[in-house]
Amino acid sequence: MKSGAAALPGAVVVGLVLAVVLDTFIQIAWKLAVSGSPGGAGPAAAALGAFSSPFFYAAMLGLAAQLFNWMRVLARADLSFAQPFTALSYLSVLALSARSLNERISAPKAMGVCLILIGVFLISRTPFRSPPSADEPGAVRP
Amino acid sequence: MTPEATGILATIAAVGVESFAQLFLKIGASGGAGILAGPWRARAGRIAAGSSARAWISLGLLAYGCEVLLYTLALHFLEVSVAFPLGSLCFVGVALLSRIFLGEAVGRVRWLGILCIIAGAVFVAL
Numbered sequence: 001m002k003s004g005a006a007a008l009p010g011a012v013v014v015g016l017v018l019a020v021v022l023d024t025f026i027q028i029a030w031k032l033a034v035s036g037s038p039g040g041a042g043p044a045a046a047a048l049g050a051f052s053s054p055f056f057y058a059a060m061l062g063l064a065a066q067l068f069n070w071m072r073v074l075a076r077a078d079l080s081f082a083q084p085f086t087a088l089s090y091l092s093v094l095a096l097s098a099r100s101l102n103e104r105i106s107a108p109k110a111m112g113v114c115l116i117l118i119g120v121f122l123i124s125r126t127p128f129r130s131p132p133s134a135d136e137p138g139a140v141r142p
Numbered sequence: 143m144t145p146e147a148t149g150i151l152a153t154i155a156a157v158g159v160e161s162f163a164q165l166f167l168k169i170g171a172s173g174g175a176g177i178l179a180g181p182w183r184a185r186a187g188r189i190a191a192g193s194s195a196r197a198w199i200s201l202g203l204l205a206y207g208c209e210v211l212l213y214t215l216a217l218h219f220l221e222v223s224v225a226f227p228l229g230s231l232c233f234v235g236v237a238l239l240s241r242i243f244l245g246e247a248v249g250r251v252r253w254l255g256i257l258c259i260i261a262g263a264v265f266v267a268l
Contacts, residue, residue, distance in 0.1 A: 027222060028222075030213070030214070030217060030222075031217055031222040034214060034217040034218050047211070047214055047215065047218075050214050050218075063206070063210075067167075067203075067206075070167065070171075071167060071170070071171045071199075072171075074167060074168045074171035074172070075171040075172060078240065078244075078246045078247075079164060079165065079168040079236060079239075079240045079244065079246065080236060080237045080240035080241070080246045080248050080252060081246075081252070083164060083232075083233065083236045084233050084252075084255060084256060084259060087230060087233065087259050087262075090227060090230075090262070090263075090266065093222065094266070097221075097222050106268070108265045108266070108268040109265065109266045109268070111262075111265050112227065112261075112262040112263060112264065112265030112266030112268070113262065113266065114262070115258050115259070115261050115262030115265060116230075116258065116259050116262035116263065116266070117262075118255075118258045118262075119254075119255040119256060119257070119258030119259035119260075119261075119262060120255065120259065121255070122251055122252075122254055122255030122258060123251070123252055123255035123256070125251060126249060126251050126252045126255075127247070130244075130245070130246045130247040131247070
């Protein structure tokens with residue numbers, strides 16, 4: 001198996017780790033914002049309820065930070081390489097939602113997390129950047 | 143339609159929109175339409191805004207705005223531990239769009255990794 005991990009620049013590694021941390025924060029804050037709306041309310045009322053929650057704005061702040069970080073990652077790595085790494089946040093979201101939102105982690109869910117980790121590992125062994133295509137004379141893929 | 147079905151439909155719609163948002167942000171982060179694969183680059187070049195990185199980033203942000211609404215709706219009907227893994231279908235969408243529009247080398251190992259993630263997401267959603 002060809003490995004691209006050895007050549008992975010530090011900036012990409014830091015960006016990917018930060019992306020997972022921010023993704024986890026955003027998911028939990030978003031769910032807390034939506035959980036605050038009345039259970040029997042319609043979608044519009046639920047959305048309005050979420051928008052009035054401080055957790056929603058915390059999630060939006062996280063999204064803004066994520067955007068800034070993600071643009072830096074995308075400028076240095078293939079989209080199809082970098083994006084699957086965000087799946088690592090499944091592990092942290094599951095653990096945190098089980099703890100703070102009283103959601104259950106069953107055996108299948110734990111197995112699913114393992115499969116996701118295997119998938120991310122496989123992708124990490126591929127080159128992080130595609131070579132410029134033949135029809136791109138002089139083009140340098142960032 | 144049951145609340146679960148509504149939540150799943152909203153999540154799938156959010157996945158489609160997010161896949162394109164990621165594509166647009168990648169094009170913007172790479173300086174504009176120059177990163178696009180040959181035929182798409184030529185088409186984007188015919189539109190004045192097509193070569194502007196800022197235009198692609200704006201398009202990506204607009205798509206993310208739509209995704210925020212769709213995903214907020216989805217989370218109203220689904221547990222986060224179900225909605226979030228369902229969103230992993232985005233990895234397939236992004237890989238396909240990266241291959242088609244950016245000409246990225248999405249080889250067998252990368253596809254295998256993506257399939258593992260999808261299989262994992264199915265288990266997590268059980």
